[in-house]
Amino acid sequence: MPLSNAILRRGAALALCLALPFCPPAEAAPDGAAPPALSSFFDNASFGGAILSPSGRYLAARTSGAGQRLMLAVIDLQDNKLKVVAAYSDADIGRVVWVNDERLAFDVTDRATAPGEENLGAGLYAVNRDGSGLRQLATRRGEAFVSEIQSRAKRPLLPWHTFLMHGAGAQDSDALYVTSPVFDTRGEVRTVDLLRLDTLSGRTTTVAPPGPVRSWMLDHEGKPRLAIGQHDGITTVHYLDPADDRWRTLASYSAYTGGAGAFSPLGFGPDGTLYVTARGGKDKLALYAFDYATGKIKPEPLVETAGYDFAGRLLTRRGKLLGVRYETDAEGTAWFDPAMQALQDKIDKLLPSTIDSVSMPAAPDAQWALVRAYSDVQPPTYLLYNLQTGKLDRLGTAHPAIDSRRMGRQEVLHYKARDGLDIPALLTRPAGAAKDARLPLVVLVHGGPYVRGSTWGWDPESQFLASRGYAVLEPSFRGTTGFGARHFTAGWKQWGLAMQDDIADGARWAIAQGIADPRRICIAGASYGGYATLMGLARDPELYRCGVDWAGVTDIGLLYNGHWGLQSNVSEEWRQYGMPELIGDPVKDAAQFAATSPIRQAARIRQPLLLAYGGADLRVPLYHGRQFYDAVKQTNRQVDWIEYPDEGHGWSLSKDRIDFWGRVEKFLDRNIGKDAAMP
Incomplete structure (x- = not known):
């Protein structure tokens, strides 16, 4: 049936x-x-x-x-x-x-x-x-x-x-x-x-x-x-x-x-x-x-x-x-x-x-x-x-203050990656935006990464960004589940590689379609999405003008051993049997880990960057963010650091969500939004 x-x-x-x-x-x-x-x-x-x-x-x-x-x-x-x-x-x-x-x-x-x-x-x-x-x-x-x-x-x-x-x-x-x-x-x-x-x-x-x-x-x-x-x-x-x-x-x-x-x-x-x-x-x-x-x-x-x-x-x-x-x-x-x-x-x-x-x-x-x-x-x-x-x-x-007439419409679409793989995605446009308008674009990358990403429906993050005048592209890059075995397995051991290409290809597709202003594109995401943000800035500096990373992985090796005194909630069985198959083996794939480590690529990141981490995060401990921040600030003065001492892997308190997204709003305004000085 x-x-x-x-x-x-x-x-x-x-x-x-x-x-x-x-x-x-x-x-x-x-x-x-x-x-x-x-x-x-x-x-x-x-x-x-x-x-x-x-x-x-x-x-x-x-x-x-x-x-x-x-x-x-x-x-x-x-x-x-x-x-x-x-x-x-x-x-x-x-x-x-x-x-x-x-x-x-x-x-x-x-x-x-x-x-x-x-x-x-x-x-x-x-x-x-x-x-x-x-x-x-x-x-x-x-x-x-x-x-x-x-x-x-x-x-x-x-x-x-x-x-x-x-x-x-x-x-x-x-x-x-x-x-x-x-x-x-x-x-x-x-x-x-x-x-x-x-x-x-x-x-x-x-x-x-x-x-x-x-x-x-x-x-x-x-x-x-x-x-x-x-x-x-x-x-x-x-x-x-x-x-x-x-x-x-x-x-x-x-x-x-x-x-x-x-x-x-x-x-x-x-x-x-x-x-x-x-x-x-x-x-x-x-x-x-x-x-x-x-x-x-x-x-x-x-x-x-x-x-x-x-x-x-x-x-x-x-x-x-x-x-x-x-x-x-x-x-x-x-x-x-x-x-x-x-x-x-x-x-x-x-x-x-x-x-x-x-x-x-x-x-x-x-x-x-x-x-x-x-x-x-x-x-x-x-x-x-x-x-x-x-x-x-x-x-x-759940959200009675939301006026549906002021929300942006969301489109389900597909584009081709450079190797021909079909990439599903969601595109949310600001309410009232003209179809032929070239808009500032936020490429919003889901976490996981081996999970189903966003599905069609009202979402506070994408709708908030759209309400501030941004188009929002959410790609279901290879490795995302829900689209068949081929799509899932194509993402194995592809952190920072073909998975990253899929995301960049989505931004370039949006430019080619006349949706995105090529001078005003920002990449953003949490957890794996934060990792992809950092790697995107390093690999495609001409594409992304800025980045927002919250709770993001900053080195694959640290997923195995980087806890900084906090017990990780990543199970030993996942480390032993799952991660080597899907992400990579720390010994056999050591060279690939080094080439796809945001910490080791930090000197290449010169764009404005907003970093936010939780002090009680057991999935991506604060050590990830601190190490990367110490590395990137040596060559990049345009880095904002936010630490929520009692937050975990994401923001559980409404006051912290409001504070964080208020900072994101100002960051985007001055880099790709209404206050940005365009070249």
Whole structure:
């Protein structure tokens, strides 16, 4: 079943509020008006999403007022009565799941504390939908809240590293399954235990594993069915056979390079079928059913996404597989159930300007469906659809201050690299920009690098830059996942080489197309994107006028040994089995490492440069930034240095995000923007 791209299916997207009579009208920005405030892009979200209870009668939502913590509220949809069931002065509500129709479980986070100051386990709590029966189940900061001490007086709390699973579970009792990693002496995860936890009593039962496990999967009845282990670079998929209640091995393959027989479990259908993603001898991943009898995937794919690896999840209801949600250039849904397709069509007619993802509660007779709607100019917005009346009601959006009419349109495009490889990319233009205008361009490079980059939809960073008058190009250079095996493997051991060429070729393509002013191009990115920024300035000085690097790798060798007193969160197994294959071997590829080291190329970088690093970063420790800064400032006086002492690998605090992007705005203004002196 091949699928066309989601954007082509839905057409060009406009502002959500234009389609909804209950949205407040957005005023068009007058000529010369100030651009949208930084805070409207980078403040903490005021609405954290919503989920329907199993019956569909109750809705749980995470919400907050201006400057407030996220709280957990439950709405009875029969009478629209709202009850705040959990709220804290020193924590925000994190993940929330329905245990059953009367009880919820949740953890907490802290959006006001940076990682370097954080002494916060996520905790684990359960509460009834009316606010009664609050019980702390796992520790936070090593102890319970004083206000909750009575709830755990008869039973010790679970350790801080007790986490909610992804997925709904059975939702038919007061119990749910949680995971708890077991650490070795170096602090790395040795195995992950699976516990059945009674949320009323706090009692737990440990599921017997088949060996060391990294992740677990429940079946259609909410019972443990798969255990996935990883050891010495090999992934092993274990299956708990319901016929004899014994574990057996379904497959083993390289954890990092895959190979023949490799697949990724996606989930179980109501009839017990295991659905997986696999290549099936082709370039692109597709959705397959697994054949327990042969121990192999069935030969015919069930869903293929043209031009993309299949990535998504199953959509089920009690006793029925309804469809799959997938991601191509944007999010889409393939409904197997005709009634659900008809419902999707009705909602799409009401919301013709957005991608509309419909979620159903477990009960087949539910009255409401939940809709998540978004576009390139509209942040995700949650709505309720009444199945009886056909009415839509808006619940909330993460960034209510965003005026969609002032956002830039985003285009999905492709260009050719110099060796002929097809490179997908996103291009965001400023709102109101003429199609034939040559604009200052920011080439925004994603991190990873072996991950999927940006997908079509509203993004605070690209939209902020567009709101300041810049075109933004986001290339999915070779090595980016999601575009097939050939595209992925073409990026192995190509840091600073062909991967870098792909990025430069994108900038040159934008010049050739009349999009970019060749005198006003800046390269920017975080993590691997920061590395690519530095290497771009060194390799293509005539192309890039300036660069912005935050949390960027400055030497591949330092990924192996550069911690400067901080423990890296890069696992030893990844260093031993993954990095030598995908990035390079520090001995065999020593010469290549030297040639592609920004630190060793620092003297070649003479363009203006903005560097920003977090003092508590365990992925790319501060040592990376400090060493490079000490090297580059010897020959370059146009280097700005920012250090956020308590931040990690990216900026978790809204004040730091606003500060950083305010500095970026000024930096770009004076180098390629309105204040730049052009030659």
